[in-house]
Amino acid sequence: MVDADKKQRCGFISLVGLPNAGKSTLLNALVGQKVSIVTHKAQTTRFRLRGIALHQNTQMIFVDTPGIFSAKTTLEKALVKDAETALGECDLHLLVVDVKRGITDEVENLLGKLKGKRCALILNKMDLIQKERLLYLAKELNDMLPFERTFMISALNEFGVQDIIHDIADMLPEGPWHYPEDQLSDLPMRMMAAEITREKLFLRLHQELPYSLMVETESWEDFDNGDIKINQVIYLQRESHKPIVLGKNGETVKKIGQLAREELTKLFDRKVHLFLHVKVRENWQEKPEFYNKMGLQLH
Numbered sequence: 001m002v003d004a005d006k007k008q009r010c011g012f013i014s015l016v017g018l019p020n021a022g023k024s025t026l027l028n029a030l031v032g033q034k035v036s037i038v039t040h041k042a043q044t045t046r047f048r049l050r051g052i053a054l055h056q057n058t059q060m061i062f063v064d065t066p067g068i069f070s071a072k073t074t075l076e077k078a079l080v081k082d083a084e085t086a087l088g089e090c091d092l093h094l095l096v097v098d099v100k101r102g103i104t105d106e107v108e109n110l111l112g113k114l115k116g117k118r119c120a121l122i123l124n125k126m127d128l129i130q131k132e133r134l135l136y137l138a139k140e141l142n143d144m145l146p147f148e149r150t151f152m153i154s155a156l157n158e159f160g161v162q163d164i165i166h167d168i169a170d171m172l173p174e175g176p177w178h179y180p181e182d183q184l185s186d187l188p189m190r191m192m193a194a195e196i197t198r199e200k201l202f203l204r205l206h207q208e209l210p211y212s213l214m215v216e217t218e219s220w221e222d223f224d225n226g227d228i229k230i231n232q233v234i235y236l237q238r239e240s241h242k243p244i245v246l247g248k249n250g251e252t253v254k255k256i257g258q259l260a261r262e263e264l265t266k267l268f269d270r271k272v273h274l275f276l277h278v279k280v281r282e283n284w285q286e287k288p289e290f291y292n293k294m295g296l297q298l299h
């Protein structure tokens, strides 16, 4: 409940960590609705996106980011650069660590980048390890960087998530809210729709293929009866990927379209007619215009 006599607070809180740590799962749990796609594969998130939660008079703007790691390809470098932007922009940083994987060189590298900033530690996936190991990790990581708070959670089971909201609200500065009270995300619907299709592609396709494609919502039509017609293009890097994405008699892309349509229908609470078109753009990952479409920068 909003207390009219209490001053408003508002702040930006980054969710940073290695790929696959559970940042997007946590964002969705914090917001209470799916705003960021999640898969079991690393490097699912491709750009910063905001999810908004309210606690009493505080508006908390969580910024989900791509995982930070030692990037090699052009796309990977753009993802990491985008994530690192959040380190300069936010009032507070939540370092999300997958406790099953523990403290790796890349975690240590990230701790270096967080030095001197306001940080809290999120030990995620606590459902996967013993309590003694959890306590050991909490101590080790706090010895390396003194965190203002440490939370032990399971984002997947939404365990410990409300404690984060409750505890960090007071850490944010006083100031007017940035977004209307009912807004949950800054992602335009066309991009959300493209993300849902990309999630289904990630879940359905294997090896390097999901990483070498992108999805764009090309057109969106609202009909008088409430239905939505969406045309999307799936861009592939190579001609040889096309038969795999299409599948025998087009079955693979049909299944992906069906799964995306079902989820979009639920999400928008309207009937969705989704049409997927597969196009090859050799080496799109080297072309700036594709990064612009994704809200990223090439260099």
Ligand SMILES: Nc1nc2c(ncn2[C@@H]2O[C@H](COP(=O)(O)OP(=O)(O)OP(=O)(O)O)[C@@H](O)[C@H]2O)c(=O)[nH]1
Pocket: 017, 018, 019, 020, 021, 022, 023, 024, 025, 026, 037, 038, 039, 040, 041, 042, 043, 044, 045, 046, 065, 066, 067, 124, 125, 126, 127, 128, 153, 154, 155, 156, 157
């Ligand atoms: N067991 C367990 N799995 C989890 C938990 N949180 C997330 N996961 C799983 O971890 C995987 C990665 O989750 P994401 O939320 O996509 O991770 P991410 O950090 O956003 O990954 P990138 O976007 O690739 O950087 C998914 O399969 C999740 O279901 C948890 O608390 N426990």
Ligand SMILES: [Mg+2]
Pocket: 023, 024, 025, 036, 037, 038, 044, 045, 064, 065, 066
């Ligand atoms: Mg993610």
